[in-house]
């Protein structure tokens with residue numbers, strides 16, 4: 001029996017670390033991102049683990065969600081011991097006061113960070129509703145869904161929307177037979193391209209830049225591998241879903 005895990009933003013950063021740690025016998029993985037990670041593919045192939053990588057732009061999430069639902073519908077639920085979706089892809093987009101940023105950039109960030117999460121979650125929950133196995137949905141949120149920061153208003157909005165979307169989904173699932181367990185998890189501060197982008201921002205339009213430079217210089221970022229270890233431990237925990245808004249910052 002195989003555990004099936006679907007991960008968005010699987011090409012780099014936290015998502016790639018999640019895939020790397022899932023490559024083991026008894027796992028099947030679907031990664032979704034624009035880019036393809038050849039190293040992960042080689043490792044999965046060598047281990048005899050089925051890793052599929054879809055190249056897809058989650059700024060156009062409708063077609064991806066429809067494809068995901070169709071794909072899940074083509075599988076035999078009896079082949080799987082559990083099924084999980086991790087909505088991990090996210091972007092800060094351009095940093096600065098919202099009114100100074102291109103509207104097209106704000107729109108893309110919101111679609112990748114929130115619309116894709118909504119549509120993929122709905123497709124996943126619908127397509128697996130009749131599967132008689134544990135179903136888990138993990139949305140990768142941020143502390144910025146829970147407090148505000150100037151210069152990243154759309155990112156804050158996407159993560160706050162993700163948090164309350166998750167809380168509402170959890171209520172819906174709780175009343176269903178074999179409802180999915182849902183969490184929206186703040187993952188901590190992680191040494192990825194996203195943090196590099198925050199440190200490289202223009203201090204004039206993004207005054208919080210100094211805080212991210214200090215976090216980095218003080219060695220306060222965790223590695224993607226450590227973050228992935230914490231997230232997968234949370235996903236496997238017997239009490240997964242008991243608190244919808246969670247964080248793994250304490251490890």
Ligand SMILES: NC(=O)c1ccc[n+]([C@@H]2O[C@H](COP(=O)([O-])OP(=O)(O)OC[C@H]3O[C@@H](n4cnc5c(N)ncnc54)[C@H](OP(=O)(O)O)[C@@H]3O)[C@@H](O)[C@H]2O)c1
Pocket residue numbers: 008009010011012013014015016032033034035036056057058059087088089090091112140141142143186187188189190191192193194195
């Ligand atoms: N890093 C942190 O300190 C931190 C803190 C709090 C929360 N988070 C959250 O943790 C999650 C992972 O962040 P990270 O630091 O690993 O970010 P990252 O290193 O920037 O990686 C982002 C991932 O999302 C994918 N992605 C971006 N735009 C996409 C698009 N249009 N379509 C499809 N995939 C797209 C990227 O793949 P492609 O470019 O190949 O498409 C990549 O795999 C995000 O949700 C982020 O908000 C991170």
